Amino acid sequence: GFLWDNAADFNALIVFAEHRYYGESLPFGNKSFTSPKYSGYLTSLQALSDYVDLITHLKSQHEGAQTSPVIAFGGSYGGMLSAWLRIKYPHIVAGSIAASAPIWQFTGLTPCGAFNRIVTSNFQNQTPECSNTIRKSWNFINTITSTDAGKQWLSSNWKLCKPLKTTTDIHQLKDWLSDVYVNLAMVDYPYPANFLEPLPANPVKACTEMVMPMCSDGNNDMFEPQPWNFSEYSDACYKKWKVLPRQDLIVKLYGGKDISTASNIVFSNGLLDPWSSGGVLRSVSKTVVSVIIPDGAHHLDLRASNPDDPVDVVIARNFHRKNIRAWINQHNKSNR
Incomplete structure (x- = not known):
């Protein structure tokens, strides 16, 4: 480098x-x-x-x-x-x-929605239809997975590693998709690159000192509406790591x-x-x-x-x- x-x-x-x-x-x-x-x-x-x-x-x-x-x-x-x-x-x-x-x-220091707005602008600058399609996809996923037949159809057509069965499975799928979109924007280099690796320490730090508020509203960004709720965030941190974040x-x-x-x-x-x-x-x-x-x-x-x-x-x-x-x-x- x-x-x-x-x-x-x-x-x-x-x-x-x-x-x-x-x-x-x-x-x-x-x-x-x-x-x-x-x-x-x-x-x-x-x-x-x-x-x-x-x-x-x-x-x-x-x-x-x-x-x-x-x-x-x-x-x-x-x-x-x-x-x-x-x-x-x-x-x-x-x-x-x-x-x-x-x-x-x-x-x-920074509005919680700023991060996702930049992700969205990257996709929108390629073609507005791209960000609009992603924005509409969340409701499609929610609707089709509301039935067992829909879960099975999506699992099969998207060739998922494991079939969707529970609400948790669906949340994890949508979280994974969101991460993909974020990473595509983050490493939008002018040439092929592959440097993202799992960092087990990061989730722990995010639950102690690195508390970075993130939110989305589905209008100014292409993501499913998700407000920032520090209390819920803190509860999740304690449940997983037995620590309380200090924002x-x-x-x-x-x-x-x-x-x-x-x-x-x-x-x-x-x-x-x-x-x-x-x-x-x-x-x-x-x-x-x-x-x-x-x-x-x-x-x-x-x-x-x-x-x-x-x-x-x-x-x-x-x-x-x-x-x-x-x-x-x-x-x-x-x-x-």
């Missing part, structure tokens, strides 16, 4: 730090998600502290690295961490590229929209990406700047250079390089 394409020009060491509870970093093995007793260390603050410890350790192990500047990169949740790392630890990280980082996708925690921890005292952060957002609904779309200051990529999907700018890349993502990457160089020079001057 972008890091490999540019590391040599900066004589840089690339470090990928695996977030605890992701990948193989399971502190309690198979028990890690079974109880709050084991999942309690799954927090963004803990992850940031881990990264600070790792950076400090790596600098101590490499000769001449003690005063080397560190630039944080991340996309999506990783982009949020990248920005927060610079906000919380400016003495550790000289600058941050935060791509598709929805740091404002939280209660009181205001992230704003308290990281300042919400009041980040004007931060510096050296680039927030990049592709307008095809529904997560741009919670992104920083306007520059906050001269050193906390926003880069808009009109034809970009989810953190396209952090992917490897490709002949099919739109011009605007090429411009965004050049802007990233310019800022990285400036941050490094600024750091080196202050450490002479």
Whole structure:
């Protein structure tokens, strides 16, 4: 990706730090998600502290690295961490590229329907009939599955892995369809790609600190009407994980929209990406700047250079390089 394409020009060491509870970093093995007793260390603050410890350790192990500047990169949740790392630890990280980082996708910061409206606009921009057909499909599914014969017909014609039998089955089918539409919009790259993988830690985090209100009304979007109900959300979280979500925690921890005292952060957002609904779309200051990529999907700018890349993502990457160089020079001057 972008890091490999540019590391040599900066004589840089690339470090990928695996977030605890992701990948193989399971502190309690198979028990890690079974109880709050084991999942309690799954927090963004803990992850940031881990990264600070790792950076400090790596600098101590490499000769001449003690005063080397560190630039944080991340996309999506990783982009949020990248920005927060610079906000919380400016003495550790000289600058941050935060791509598709929805740091404002939280209660009181962004309307709950904004995400699904962007998904819908992606389909509508291809052809209005596309979004209209999807909008009508929910009532069709509800009507045809109201009888056993209808459930059997839909199961057979759609070649479902398991036949529809219960109301829960139907809800799961519609949830799956919604996820497909969202993912098609999110990774609407100009070339084939396949990077979405299951992340078992995400549902747990969504029930503790990453509470991002989502809703749909069926008019301004193509989805089945579904209001945001925090009480129901909280009950579902407790039923599944035995934890209670704190919808205001992230704003308290990281300042919400009041980040004007931060510096050296680039927030990049592709307008095809529904997560741009919670992104920083306007520059906050001269050193906390926003880069808009009109034809970009989810953190396209952090992917490897490709002949099919739109011009605007090429411009965004050049802007990233310019800022990285400036941050490094600024750091080196202050450490002479």
